[in-house]
Amino acid sequence: MQTSSRGRTRRGRRRALLALPAVAAAGAALTLAACSPSAANPGSSPYGGSSPSPSTGAAPAASGTALALRSTSLGTILTDGRGFTLYAFEADQGTTSACSGACATAWPPAAATSTSPHVGTGVTPSLVSEARRADGTTQLTYAGHPVYLFTHDSAPGSTSGQGLQAFGARWDALTAAGQELTAGSTASTSTPSSSAPSPTCAIPQNNGGDHDADNNGGPDDGDGCDK
Secondary structure, three states: HHHHHHHHHHHHHHHHHHHHHHHHHHHHHHHHHHHHHHHHOEEOOOOOEEEEOOOOOOOOOOOOOOEEEEEOOOEEEEEEOOOOOOOEOOEEEEEEOOOHHHHHOOEOOOOOOOOOOOEEEOOHHHHOOOEOOOOEEEEEEEEEEEEEEEOOOOOOOOOOOOOOEOOOOOEEEEEEOOOOOOOOOOOOOOOOOOOOOOOOOOOOOOOOOOOOOHHHHOOOOOOOOOO
């Protein structure tokens, strides 16, 4: 009986010794896992740096200048942020645009890309607004004028659209105060009279009946009664 008991004791010790390496390996694995950076911080990378968090949307880009002032051959006028001249169309009724189709191709409406457009020095913010066009887009307005670019202005500061008569009305650049410039070239085809009509004398002459100097050999005073 003692021999059998001793045998069982030896076998139990042998099993315990065989199990020790497995227990040690498991303990080492648990220790490494606890010390791992990813275990300590789920948002960190295996190389110790923080991994990027999921994007919540790109930050909006800073909007450029929508309206500015520029010194040109016409004086200081309203331009877009790039320096291209902005024009008002006399056919517009208030802030309602009368320019569409082919007109809007030749004179592109200045688009309102923000409800609070950035303006340059000298531009009065309170004069800046926007209006809804018939096609659903929004257009910048200044001092109550919808404003437009001109496709034939080839460079910043060009004013080739000033005073043109096109699509039924005149186009004019705007001052800093929002007033239309009425000076400048026009494309009107009407030809002014080369001379004013001569006045007609309504005074009976009877040998100088009005007794003006011109009737008595003096210089003509333009009343038509010098004969």
